[in-house]
Amino acid sequence: MKFLPLVLANLGRHKRRTALTTLSVAAALFLFASLQTVVTTIAAAAQFGNVRRIVSMNATGIVFPLPLAYANRLRAVPGVEAVSWANWFGGRYGDNKRFFGQFAVDPASYLEMYPEMAVPEDQKQAFLREKSAAIIGRRLLDVFGWKLGQDITIQGTIFPGDWTFTIRGVYTPTDPAINDDMMIFRHDYLEERLGRPGIAGWYVARIDHPDNAARIGKVIDDGFRNSRAPTKTGTEQAFNASFATMWGNVSLLMGTIGLAVVFAILLVTANAMMMSARERIGEVAVLKTIGFTDRLLFTLVMTETALITFTGAAIGLVGAKLLYKGTNFNAAGFLPGFDVTPRTFVVGAAIAVLLALASGLMPALRAARLPIVSALRHVE
Amino acid sequence: MKIPIIYNVRSVRQRPVSTALTALGIAMVVAVFIAMLALANGFLAAFARTGSERNVLILRRGADAELSSGLGRDAASLVAASPHAALAPDGRPLVSPEVYVLVPLTRIGTDTNALTNVVARGISERAWDVRANVTVVDGRRPASGRSEICVGSKIVGRFPGTAIGQSLRFAGRDWTVVCHFTAGGSAFESEIWGENEQFMPVFRGEAFQSITLRLKDGAAFEEAKRALEGDKRLTVDVHRESEFYVQQSQLLGRILRILAMLITSIMAVGAVFGAVNTMYAAVSERTSEIAVLLTLGFHPRSVLASFLAESAIIAAVGGALGCLIALPANGLVASTTNWASFSEIAFSFRVTPGLLLAGLVFAVVMGVVGGFFPARRAAKLPVVQALR
Numbered sequence: 179m180k181f182l183p184l185v186l187a188n189l190g191r192h193k194r195r196t197a198l199t200t201l202s203v204a205a206a207l208f209l210f211a212s213l214q215t216v217v218t219t220i221a222a223a224a225q226f227g228n229v230r231r232i233v234s235m236n237a238t239g240i241v242f243p244l245p246l247a248y249a250n251r252l253r254a255v256p257g258v259e260a261v262s263w264a265n266w267f268g269g270r271y272g273d274n275k276r277f278f279g280q281f282a283v284d285p286a287s288y289l290e291m292y293p294e295m296a297v298p299e300d301q302k303q304a305f306l307r308e309k310s311a312a313i314i315g316r317r318l319l320d321v322f323g324w325k326l327g328q329d330i331t332i333q334g335t336i337f338p339g340d341w342t343f344t345i346r347g348v349y350t351p352t353d354p355a356i357n358d359d360m361m362i363f364r365h366d367y368l369e370e371r372l373g374r375p376g377i378a379g380w381y382v383a384r385i386d387h388p389d390n391a392a393r394i395g396k397v398i399d400d401g402f403r404n405s406r407a408p409t410k411t412g413t414e415q416a417f418n419a420s421f422a423t424m425w426g427n428v429s430l431l432m433g434t435i436g437l438a439v440v441f442a443i444l445l446v447t448a449n450a451m452m453m454s455a456r457e458r459i460g461e462v463a464v465l466k467t468i469g470f471t472d473r474l475l476f477t478l479v480m481t482e483t484a485l486i487t488f489t490g491a492a493i494g495l496v497g498a499k500l501l502y503k504g505t506n507f508n509a510a511g512f513l514p515g516f517d518v519t520p521r522t523f524v525v526g527a528a529i530a531v532l533l534a535l536a537s538g539l540m541p542a543l544r545a546a547r548l549p550i551v552s553a554l555r556h557v558e
Numbered sequence: 559m560k561i562p563i564i565y566n567v568r569s570v571r572q573r574p575v576s577t578a579l580t581a582l583g584i585a586m587v588v589a590v591f592i593a594m595l596a597l598a599n600g601f602l603a604a605f606a607r608t609g610s611e612r613n614v615l616i617l618r619r620g621a622d623a624e625l626s627s628g629l630g631r632d633a634a635s636l637v638a639a640s641p642h643a644a645l646a647p648d649g650r651p652l653v654s655p656e657v658y659v660l661v662p663l664t665r666i667g668t669d670t671n672a673l674t675n676v677v678a679r680g681i682s683e684r685a686w687d688v689r690a691n692v693t694v695v696d697g698r699r700p701a702s703g704r705s706e707i708c709v710g711s712k713i714v715g716r717f718p719g720t721a722i723g724q725s726l727r728f729a730g731r732d733w734t735v736v737c738h739f740t741a742g743g744s745a746f747e748s749e750i751w752g753e754n755e756q757f758m759p760v761f762r763g764e765a766f767q768s769i770t771l772r773l774k775d776g777a778a779f780e781e782a783k784r785a786l787e788g789d790k791r792l793t794v795d796v797h798r799e800s801e802f803y804v805q806q807s808q809l810l811g812r813i814l815r816i817l818a819m820l821i822t823s824i825m826a827v828g829a830v831f832g833a834v835n836t837m838y839a840a841v842s843e844r845t846s847e848i849a850v851l852l853t854l855g856f857h858p859r860s861v862l863a864s865f866l867a868e869s870a871i872i873a874a875v876g877g878a879l880g881c882l883i884a885l886p887a888n889g890l891v892a893s894t895t896n897w898a899s900f901s902e903i904a905f906s907f908r909v910t911p912g913l914l915l916a917g918l919v920f921a922v923v924m925g926v927v928g929g930f931f932p933a934r935r936a937a938k939l940p941v942v943q944a945l946r
């Protein structure tokens with residue numbers, strides 16, 4: 179430790195180079211953390227799901243509806259404790275520059291099914307009283323500058339026409355994987371305006387025990403097998419995972435780019451370290467002459483590299499964390515819960531260690547193995 | 559007087575490793591830059607080629623995607639009677655009322671829970687003539703009245719059961735694959751085509767999602783639009799087919815482009831730092847040489863130019879290397895969901911000559927930016943002091 183001032187002095191000699199190298203490491207780790215967070219956010223969305231909730235959708239595909247009459251039959255399945263349903267609305271607000279999802283839900287059962295969407299009690303009651311009421315995610319308040327009690331008009335694309343809703347509540351997700359920029363409104367309002375077609379997009383059921391999910395799912399699917407709309411029932415997690423997989427090769431792509439970034443910066447750092455080592459051949463010779471051991475010189479060079487890479491990595495990783503947390507980033511609603519995970523921090527730190535080793539090893543070995551006599555010739 | 563380029567070449571040879579590392583760093587940045595833009599290009603190209611200028615796409619009024627639209631048989635016959643429709647040699651109008659749905663299929667190499675929403679398009683026989691860019695490359699067209707399908711070339715091989723003679727199961731039925739088709743790299747290649755009359759009863763019943771009409775006169779789009787939208791018996795929106803598909807790709811295309819720019823600019827900052835470092839080191843190593851050059855009568859401006867050129871050339875070599883690294887990506891197929899249509903779209907990386915050139919220019923710019931300050935320092939070196 180007593181040699182720390184020496185290491186710092188060496189770093190301070192070429193302040194510009196030290197700063198540039200540190201910043202390029204920071205830039206690399208920032209990018210790595212950002213790309214990795216895309217991957218982890220998609221993966222987290224695929225993992226999300228209460229073990230006691232199962233989802234039934236039309237076996238032909240999610241875009242096909244199920245009869246509303248299934249609700250009663252689902253409730254009658256042994257092991258099913260509660261049933262709710264929802265429908266994708268797919269409307270446009272204003273110029274549609276900022277997209278957000280709207281869902282028509284069965285009001286009382288849906289809020290009861292999803293305690294993760296916290297709504298103040300009085301707002302919940304207002305929602306249950308009024309047919310055209312809507313509850314919106316907290317984020318939409320900021321995005322559009324909406325207020326409680328305000329009327330908003332949304333153009334339906336699947337269900338044509340102008341639809342006006344009154345904002346009666348704001349929900350706050352208690353789980354980061356739940357999107358905070360959705361809007362839910364009452365399914366009975368949708369039914370009424372469409373002339374009671376009696377359709378639901380999908381059903382959610384709460385079951386008595388997670389272990390029964392597969393069995394109950396089978397009972398449900400068997401019951402509807404020969405009807406006009408057969409169902410496909412799975413855990414809520416599987417339902418969410420099927421959406422996450424729709425990103426296709428995005429995760430692979432982000433991972434590959436992340437590697438390329440790290441590799442490119444490795445080259446830059448290694449280069450800088452080798453340059454500074456080369457400049458100091460004479461100095462190292464002098465230090466050896468006055469009794470510095472090979473091992474100590476090796477350590478000194480490695481410490482110097484480590485200081486640069488670790489500082490850079492810390493700036494990059496913490497910077498990414500603070501930036502995304504501070505701006506509440508969620509990629510316009512596509513990546514809810516976008517947050518640098520502890521795991522990404524660990525991987526980032528491991529990369530910093532590797533970076534330090536890979537770029538410092540050569541110069542450090544060279545310093546340690548330097549033959550004094552030949553090196554002293556460089557000393558003027 | 560200019561300093562001969564051979565001076566730079568010889569200097570570079572003095573420090574091969576650090577020069578190589580700098581060039582390699584720039585190569586990586588350029589490779590990522592080209593690959594990302596190739597991806598965005600491929601995606602946009604897939605949609606830009608999907609529609610034809612001469613075709614008109616008709617959807618239910620207010621629907622912003624084929625999926626959310628619905629049109630009855632009456633609408634289809636009204637459109638078929640439009641005087642704007644081109645006629646086939648047999649005198650029938652080139653109008654194709656189509657069913658458009660999404661079917662969940664499992665991609666090869668993913669587990670059975672991972673479903674991909676693939677477009678299943680129920681076409682009329684006319685569709686093959688309405689869509690001039692679609693060609694059956696293998697097999698024969700599906701016969702009317704049978705459970706037969708034709709599979710787009712980007713689907714083939716990525717999903718099980720897509721070879722000719724095999725069958726795909728969706729909507730509770732088995733569908734025999736009788737042909738494969740290409741569509742000039744367009745989004746149609748990510749679709750499965752069958753007969754509309756076969757698809758209707760198994761999916762959404764008696765309704766089409768869109769009607770595509772080939773114009774008799776390509777210039778008469780506005781007239782046709784006015785006539786159809788003004789028809790009191792129809793509640794439709796009329797789009798030019800080419801514009802419609804381009805608009806469907808805008809959101810994701812824009813995201814890809816922004817991402818490409820963002821990632822490469824942050825990477826470029828790192829690479830420029832690398833170039834700055836290398837060039838500063840080059841200048842400080844050669845302090846006395848530069849002093850000699852200045853003493854010999856070379857103008858400081860020549861010294862500046864010489865160092866800038868050196869940096870630019872190192873970067874250009876790196877850029878060329880980056881192009882080589884990115885080149886194999888050309889033609890690779892990536893897939894994701896186009897959230898605007900909720901369907902899977904597979905598209906190829908498209909590395910174009912223009913893109914390679916852009917990569918090279920980008921590299922040289924990085925080199926010049928990275929070399930500027932070191933070169934200026936070299937040019938401003940106080941001769942007397944440096945000669946010591």
